[in-house]
Amino acid sequence: MNQPLDILRKTFGFPDFRGVQPQVIERVMAGANTLAVMPTGAGKSLCYQVPSLALDGTCIVVSPLIALMHDQLRAAEAVGIRAATLTSVDDNREETIARFRAGTLDLLYIAPERASGEGFRNLLSQAKLSLFAIDEAHCVSEWGHDFRPDYRLLRPLLDRFGDVPRLALTATADAHTRADILEQLGIPQDGLIVAGFDRPNIRYTITPRENTTRQIVDLIAEQPGPGIVYAQTRAGVEKLAAKLAETGRSVLPYHAGLDPAVRRRNQSAFVASEDMVVVATVAFGMGIDKPDVRFVAHAGLPKSIEAYYQETGRAGRDGDPAVAHLFWGAEDFAKARQRIGEVEAGRQAGERVRLTALGALVETAGCRRRILLRHFGEDAPESCGNCDNCLTPPAAIDATVTAQKFLSAVFRTGMMFGVGYIESILLGQSSERSLMNGHEKLSVFGIVDGDEAAMLKPVARALLLRDALRTNAHGGLEFGPGAKPILKEGADLKLVLPPKRERRSKRGRTGDGGVNPIGNPLFEALRAKRREIAIEAGLPPYVIFHDSVLRDMAMARPDSLSRLGQISGVGARKLEAYGDAFLQVIREAA
Known part of the structure; x- marks a missing residue:
């Protein structure tokens, strides 16, 4: 060798x-x-x-x-x-x-x-x-x-x-x-x-979707550096990109419906950027060899754990800390089951297995990384120390009784109504609709109150995820195969309640985990020189040198080409092409 x-x-x-x-x-x-x-x-x-x-x-x-x-x-x-x-x-x-x-x-x-x-x-x-x-x-x-x-x-x-x-x-x-x-x-x-599948530098976080735009606005406010936000439709990409651009961050859309020249231009701008966010369909990313992506966010459920691993893997390829944040809703699982019914019969069993695996990933109160690695046949410790559940363990409560009440209300109202209406019946909220339907006379009307009321939305989400409930063509809820075990066979429903997340009003620096000496005059001067050389050469900045190389330069302060050449990532060609320029920056900062 x-x-x-x-x-x-x-x-x-x-x-x-x-x-x-x-x-x-x-x-x-x-x-x-x-x-x-x-x-x-x-x-x-x-x-x-x-x-x-x-x-x-x-x-x-x-x-x-x-x-x-x-x-x-x-x-x-x-x-x-x-x-x-x-x-x-x-x-x-x-x-x-x-x-x-x-x-x-x-x-x-x-x-x-x-x-x-x-x-x-x-x-x-x-x-x-x-x-x-x-x-x-x-x-x-x-x-x-x-x-x-x-x-x-x-x-x-x-x-x-x-x-x-x-x-x-x-x-x-x-x-x-x-x-x-x-x-x-x-x-x-x-x-x-x-070689193994672990990406220890990626912090995995999975959150139920509430207000997707607000949640992602909060996320990008905290994350410096380039990022990718995946939306599920072209219309969703355009709408979300426009909303995120209102924050003042540089944001561009990417999807197959854009003019090819616009797509190429947006992709090139992102590859060359040091702070841009691209909102895209999942087609974007496989063709990107950009190592300094600091975060990947999913505004909806990916196709499978394999797809999730591949898409989140576009973050932190340079080895520096990165964030992968998935926002999911129960309707994602309902739509996925509908899509499975449309594929050829021979593939349906495998697709159902993949969807079940995704459900286990989003619903777990345990380590996310452990589930990911075990899916690929790899042993993993009980705790990774770098996912949301390991960093801030959620509460897990028994919500079986509330789930039974919810299923009973769906059944007694004729399996015709959506989540919001079922909640109103359980909470005893009178309306013209409930009076007309005679549902205020049902035994389930008003049987939920107090602290239990806050559990209705997460319970509905969990029932949809587990296929105990399904949505029909008109948006009404009906029983799925998972309903009977909960109602009649003693199966329990454990509910994971994520801790309250504090919104940050100012943009933080959590995305790089503090590894880059942001504010260090020499580091920033080296980045500026890299940017200048990259623009002149028509290359993305990371092709010149990764941040990790500039970080080492700022720490070691080499005073000669031979010493600069000893820094990891500075090969002979780059030393010859760029060495003198970066040494000059270091000398001027002395």
């Missing part, structure tokens, strides 16, 4: 490999086919970038999105890797093909649609190949949450060049998905390397 380690130190400026990187790279260097499951931020790209420099030939990287490829291209070129993309939007395709044929490319990024074509296979036979790297490999599996049919067509290409090692990489794959990836890509079982 001497040669790869030398490359890591000289080209990338890192002193040593991390985690399973040396195991993965050792297999690649030995020509063995490998599937590496590594959490986002664990350095997956290094697992093919280092071999691409150590081996003779070009590494072909299959990546699902053009925007992601272009981000990766910029980062590769910044450290001196000879790289190119071959996509439908590139205007230098002939030049790229010539470079590939001449053997002067270390990396060539392509989309799966191009990789599966006969013309591309013929092109590959005209130059030496060192490695196939299949990024986001969960896309090859129908069990994966981002299945892409074109990934299924990669196997013939891989087999045609059977002597070229193949490396599949993903951050999100449960045991079933991993087995399918191995089979679909022709990788042996002993080629599986799982």
